[in-house]
Amino acid sequence: MNKDRDPGAPPSSAETRPIADHEVVIALWPTALEMAADLETQPDVIRHWRMRVLIPATWWGRVARAAQLRGYPVTYESLETGASRVDGRRIAGGP
Secondary structure, three states: OOOOOOOOOOOOOOOOOOOOOHHHHHHHOOOHHHHHHHHOOOHHHHHHHHHHOOOOHHHHHHHHHHHHHHOOOOOHHHHHHHHHHHHHHHHOOOO
């Protein structure tokens, strides 16, 4: 990790692997309002994702692009991986 980097800034893609966990991806944005603005949708949409802990597949491309514009390490593939983990927990009876 770059020691000269602002500690409040998100890690660069060179510093970390793409983030798969949808809950963590949503939390990258300071507020639901900011994420909604980046995605040109309503904040309630983001709040619903947060409650479900899952970003719908139809949004993965837009979320990945918006995240990358902000410098967040998120890709379409990482969101796909995160969704399969959530589905696996649900199937196994987990949270």
